[in-house]
Amino acid sequence: MSSSQNQERDLNGRETGHDRQIVAFCLGSETYGVDIQKVREIIPIQKIVPVPRAPDFVEGIINLRGKVIPVLDLRKHFGFEKKEATPEQRIVLTESEGEGIGVIVDSVSSVIRISDDAVEPPASVIAGEANDYIQGIAKVNDSLIVLLDLTRIISDAEKRTLKQVDLASALAG
Amino acid sequence: MEHMEDLTAFLEEVDELLANTEQNLVELEKSPSGKAIIQEIFRAMHTIKGGAATLGLQDGVEVTHATESILDTIRSGQRALTREITDLLFSVLDWLSSWKAALESGSERPPIESIMAQIHGIQGARPGADETGEDAATSSEDVLQVEDYREGEGSFTPDPDLARQIAEKLKQGEPVYKLTVSLDQAELLSVRCFQLLVLVGEEAEIIGSVPSAEKVEAGEVGDALAIYLTSDDGGESARRAAESVQDVIQVSLVPYELPTQEQAGRQAGQGARGHGPTPGGPESPDAQEDSGSDSLVRTTNLGRTVRVNVALLDLLLNLVGELVIDRPRLSQLASRLQANTDTAVIGNEVAALSARLQRTSQELQEGIMKARLLPLRSILSKFPRMVRDLSSRCGKLIDFEIRGERPELDRTVLEAIDDPLIHILRNAVDHGIEMPEERKALGKPERGRITLSAWYQENQVLIRIRDDGRGIDPDRIRESAVNKGIITREAAARLSDREALELIFTPGFSTAREATEVSGRGVGMDVVKSNLERVNGHIEIKSQVGVGTSATLRLPLTLAIVRALLVECSGITYAIPTPSVEEVLAVRRDDVKTIKGKAALTVRGRVFPLVSLEGCLKDDPWMGNGKFRYAVLTRTHDEPLALGVDRLIGEEEIVVKELGRILSRIKGIGGATILPQGDPAVILDTNTLLWR
Numbered sequence: 001m002s003s004s005q006n007q008e009r010d011l012n013g014r015e016t017g018h019d020r021q022i023v024a025f026c027l028g029s030e031t032y033g034v035d036i037q038k039v040r041e042i043i044p045i046q047k048i049v050p051v052p053r054a055p056d057f058v059e060g061i062i063n064l065r066g067k068v069i070p071v072l073d074l075r076k077h078f079g080f081e082k083k084e085a086t087p088e089q090r091i092v093l094t095e096s097e098g099e100g101i102g103v104i105v106d107s108v109s110s111v112i113r114i115s116d117d118a119v120e121p122p123a124s125v126i127a128g129e130a131n132d133y134i135q136g137i138a139k140v141n142d143s144l145i146v147l148l149d150l151t152r153i154i155s156d157a158e159k160r161t162l163k164q165v166d167l168a169s170a171l172a173g
Numbered sequence: 174m175e176h177m178e179d180l181t182a183f184l185e186e187v188d189e190l191l192a193n194t195e196q197n198l199v200e201l202e203k204s205p206s207g208k209a210i211i212q213e214i215f216r217a218m219h220t221i222k223g224g225a226a227t228l229g230l231q232d233g234v235e236v237t238h239a240t241e242s243i244l245d246t247i248r249s250g251q252r253a254l255t256r257e258i259t260d261l262l263f264s265v266l267d268w269l270s271s272w273k274a275a276l277e278s279g280s281e282r283p284p285i286e287s288i289m290a291q292i293h294g295i296q297g298a299r300p301g302a303d304e305t306g307e308d309a310a311t312s313s314e315d316v317l318q319v320e321d322y323r324e325g326e327g328s329f330t331p332d333p334d335l336a337r338q339i340a341e342k343l344k345q346g347e348p349v350y351k352l353t354v355s356l357d358q359a360e361l362l363s364v365r366c367f368q369l370l371v372l373v374g375e376e377a378e379i380i381g382s383v384p385s386a387e388k389v390e391a392g393e394v395g396d397a398l399a400i401y402l403t404s405d406d407g408g409e410s411a412r413r414a415a416e417s418v419q420d421v422i423q424v425s426l427v428p429y430e431l432p433t434q435e436q437a438g439r440q441a442g443q444g445a446r447g448h449g450p451t452p453g454g455p456e457s458p459d460a461q462e463d464s465g466s467d468s469l470v471r472t473t474n475l476g477r478t479v480r481v482n483v484a485l486l487d488l489l490l491n492l493v494g495e496l497v498i499d500r501p502r503l504s505q506l507a508s509r510l511q512a513n514t515d516t517a518v519i520g521n522e523v524a525a526l527s528a529r530l531q532r533t534s535q536e537l538q539e540g541i542m543k544a545r546l547l548p549l550r551s552i553l554s555k556f557p558r559m560v561r562d563l564s565s566r567c568g569k570l571i572d573f574e575i576r577g578e579r580p581e582l583d584r585t586v587l588e589a590i591d592d593p594l595i596h597i598l599r600n601a602v603d604h605g606i607e608m609p610e611e612r613k614a615l616g617k618p619e620r621g622r623i624t625l626s627a628w629y630q631e632n633q634v635l636i637r638i639r640d641d642g643r644g645i646d647p648d649r650i651r652e653s654a655v656n657k658g659i660i661t662r663e664a665a666a667r668l669s670d671r672e673a674l675e676l677i678f679t680p681g682f683s684t685a686r687e688a689t690e691v692s693g694r695g696v697g698m699d700v701v702k703s704n705l706e707r708v709n710g711h712i713e714i715k716s717q718v719g720v721g722t723s724a725t726l727r728l729p730l731t732l733a734i735v736r737a738l739l740v741e742c743s744g745i746t747y748a749i750p751t752p753s754v755e756e757v758l759a760v761r762r763d764d765v766k767t768i769k770g771k772a773a774l775t776v777r778g779r780v781f782p783l784v785s786l787e788g789c790l791k792d793d794p795w796m797g798n799g800k801f802r803y804a805v806l807t808r809t810h811d812e813p814l815a816l817g818v819d820r821l822i823g824e825e826e827i828v829v830k831e832l833g834r835i836l837s838r839i840k841g842i843g844g845a846t847i848l849p850q851g852d853p854a855v856i857l858d859t860n861t862l863l864w865r
Contacts, residue, residue, distance in 0.1 A: 047852055049745065049746075049852060049853050049854060049855070050745065051832075051836055051839070051842065051845075051855055052790030052791065052839075052841070052842065052855065053790060053792075053839045053840065053841065053842065054835075054836055054839060055835070058835060058836065061832070061836070061845055061853045061855075062853060063847050063851055063852060063853045065702060065703050065706050066703055066705070066706020066707045066708075066709070066847060067706065067830070068830045068831065068832060068833070068845040068846075068847065068853050069833070070832070070833050070835050070836050072835075096834075097834070099833045099834060100833075101833070101835070154835075157835060158834055158835055
C-alpha cells in the first residue's frame with residue numbers, strides 16, 4: 001500500500017472513503033486477497049523446474065515469455081502442508097524491485113471490489129509473526145478475506161534467502 | 174559424391190548466388206533495362222553450372238545452361254525482358270533452390286522435365302540458330318581461319334562462328350590470346366575441360382574454345398583444349414587459372430592476331446560498326462558494367478570476408494573459454510608465490526604475466542564473439558522475393574524497400590529473428606496494405622509501401638518494419654479479444670489504445686477472421702514475441718488507423734552465449750558450460766574403484782572422485798555409490814572430479830539469463846537459460862558445486 005493511502009486512514013486505522021479491488025484466491029480453506037495493483041498477471045500453472053539448493057519456499061523457475069521467473073509456494077511460506085498439484089492452481093505474478101516473481105495459489109476465485117470500511121486491521125494474535133505482511137482482514141458476505149502485501153512477503157523471502165546462504169557459506173567456509 | 178567437402182562448399186556458394194539472384198530478379202522487375210543485373214544473373218547461372226559440372230550434377234548443368242541461353246538473348250537485345258521471362262527466371266530459381274535443398278539433405282532431386290519444358294517454351298527456336306542478319310553480314314571473317322587442334326589425338330573441325338567472333342574482337346581493338354592446354358589422359362577429361370573453361374572464364378572473357386563449350390559439356394573432348402580469350406593482363410591470370418587445374422600437363426599462351434592486314438581489319442571494323450559510341454567501345458554488357466560505375470554494382474555483396482566453419486568457431490570459443498577459466502588460477506598461484514619471501518620475485522613476474530594473459534584472453538573472447546556476428550543481409554536477402562510473391566498472390570501492389578542491411582548480429586539472434594520477421598512482413602502484406610482500388614478510394618497512392626530499416630542504437634540493433642496500410646484498429650482488437658475470451662469486456666474497455674495493441678501478443682490471438690494462405694500458418698504474434706525474448710530481444714508495435722503500422726525489434730548486439738553440455742538427472746536437465754567439461758564418458762563398472770569407501774573413476778591412469786551430480790546439489794555427493802551410466806569429467810576447486818549423471822543430452826548454445834535476486838547467490842549455480850523446447854534450466858558452476 002502506498003503511503004498516500006495510509007494517510008487516509010481514520011483514527012481507528014480504517015481507510016476511509018475508497019473502494020479497492022482485490023484479487024481473491026484460496027490457500028487451503030482460507031481466502032486471501034491481494035491488491036489488484038500489485039498483480040501483473042495470473043497464469044495457469046505450468047512447468048516449474050526446481051532449483052537445487054534454493055530456499056524451500058521457492059518452488060522453482062518458469063519460462064515466462066523468455067524470462068526466467070522464480071516461483072514461490074505460499075503454502076510452504078505460511079507453513080501449510082504440501083498439496084498435490086491441481087488444475088485449479090494458478091501462478092499470481094507480481095513484481096519486486098523490477099523483477100518478476102510468481103506465487104502459487106490453490107485457486108483464484110474472483111476479483112472483488114471491497115469498501116475500505118469493510119477492512120479491519122489484523123489482530124496481532126492471529127497475525128503473529130506475519131503481522132508485517134497482513135494488511136488487514138476484510139469481511140465480505142460473512143466470510144473473511146486476509147489481505148496480503150505480496151511485496152512484503154517477497155522482500156521477507158529475500159532476506160531469509162540471504163541469511164540462509166550466508167549462514168551456509170559461513171558453515172562451509 | 175566423392176568429395177563431400179567440395180559439395181558443401183559448392184552448396185554454400187549456390188546458396189549465396191541464389192540469394193543474390195533473387196534480389197537481382199526483384200530489382201530487375203523494377204528496372205527491366207538493367208543490363209548489369211542481367212549480366213550478374215547470367216554469371217550466377219554460369220558459376221552454378223560450372224560447379225554442377227565439376228561435381229557431375231548433370232541436371233543442374235542442363236537447367237542453368239538453358240537459362241543462360243535465354244539470358245544471353247536478352248542481354249544481346251534479341252529478346253525483350255517480359256513478365257513471362259521474369260516469371261520463368263523465378264521458376265528456375267525455385268527449381269534450383271529445391272535442387273540445392275535436395276543435395277543438402279541427400280534426398281531425391283527434383284525432376285528436370287517440367288522446368289526444361291518451361292524454358293524451352295519461352296526459348297522457342299534455340300537462339301544461335303537464328304543469328305541476327307547484321308552480324309552475319311559482317312565481312313572479312315573469311316580471312317580468319319581458326320586452326321583446328323591437331324597436336325592431340327582429337328581433331329576438331331574449325332568453327333566458323335568462333336572465327337567470326339574472334340575477328341570481331343580484334344576489329345574492336347581488343348587483344349585476343351590463345352591458351353592451349355594439354356591434359357593428362359585421365360578419366361575425368363571432360364570435367365577437367367569444363368573446369369578449365371569455368372576457371373579461365375573467371376579471369377578473362379572467353380570468346381570461344383576448341384572443342385566448344387557445348388561439346389565439352391556433351392563430353393566430346395580430347396586431351397587438349399584451346400581457349401580463345403581477351404584479357405586486360407595479357408592473359409596471365411587466365412594462364413595461372415589453367416595451371417591450377419588438376420591433370421594439366423602443359424599450358425601455353427600466345428597472342429592471337431589476324432594473320433594479315435590486322436590494322437586494316439581493325440579500322441574497317443570500326444567503320445563498319447558505326448554505332449559503337451567510342452572507338453573500341455565494346456557493347457558487351459561486361460564492359461558496360463565495368464566502365465559504368467552505376468550504383469547497382471553489387472559485387473560488394475560478397476564483401477571482404479572469409480567463410481569460417483561454424484565448428485571451427487565453436488572450437489575457438491571453447492578454447493577461449495578454457496583460457497578464461499585458467500586465468501584466475503594463474504593469479505591465485507601468483508599470490509601464493511608472492512606471499513612467500515623466497516618466491517616473491519617469481520610471484521611478481523607471474524602476477525604480471527597473469528594480468529597480461531587476462532587482457533589478451535578477454536580481447537580474444539570479444540573477438541570470437543564478434544566473429545560469430547553475421548550481417549543482417551544474410552537473412553534479409555530473401556524478403557524482396559517473398560514480398561513480391563505474397564503481394565502478387567493477394568493482388569496488391571507493394572513497393573518493398575530495405576534500408577541498412579549492414580548491422581551485424583550474433584548467429585543465434587539471427588536465427589531467432591528470421592521467423593518473426595517473416596511473420597511481421599506477411600502480416601504487413603496481408604492485413605496492412607489495402608487493395609489498390611481501396612487505396613485509390615482513400616486518396617492514397619495505389620502502390621503500398623513497406624520499408625524494412627535496420628540500424629545500430631547504442632548497444633542494440635533496431636529493426637523496424639513499417640507499412641503505410643490501414644493500421645490496426647484498437648477497437649477491433651478489443652472486440653476480438655473479448656470474443657475469444659482473452660479478456661472481459663469491462664477490462665477491454667479500460668485498456669488504453671496502446672495497451673489494446675499489446676493484446677495481439679496474447680497466445681491464441683489473431684485478428685484475421687480466417688487463417689489465410691498468406692498469414693496463416695498457425696503462428697501468432699505470441700510466438701514472434703517469445704522467439705525474440707529467448708534471445709533477450711523485444712518487440713513494440715505502433716499503429717495509426719488509416720496511416721500504417723510499424724513494428725520495432727530491439728535486439729542485443731552480442732549475447733552472453735555459452736556452449737553448454739546438457740545432462741539429465743532424475744528427469745531434470747542441467748547445463749554445464751562446455752569449457753568446464755574435460756570429457757564425457759559412459760561409465761564402465763570395471764573403471765569404478767572405491768578408495769576409503771568412496772567411489773572413484775580411473776580414466777587412463779588418472780583418478781577422479783566419482784560423485785553424483787544430483788547428490789552434489791542435495792549436498793550428499795556420494796549418493797548412488799558410483800552407480801551411474803555416464804560421467805562428466807570436470808574440476809571443482811581446482812581438483813579433478815567426475816560427476817555421475819543419468820543421461821547426456823548433447824551440446825547446445827545457450828543464452829545466459831538472470832535468475833533474480835532470490836536465487837542469485839546460490840553456490841554451484843551460475844544462472845539459468847531457456848532450452849530450445851522452452852523449458853527453463855539451471856546452468857551449473859562446477860567450480861563451486863562442492864563446498865569445501
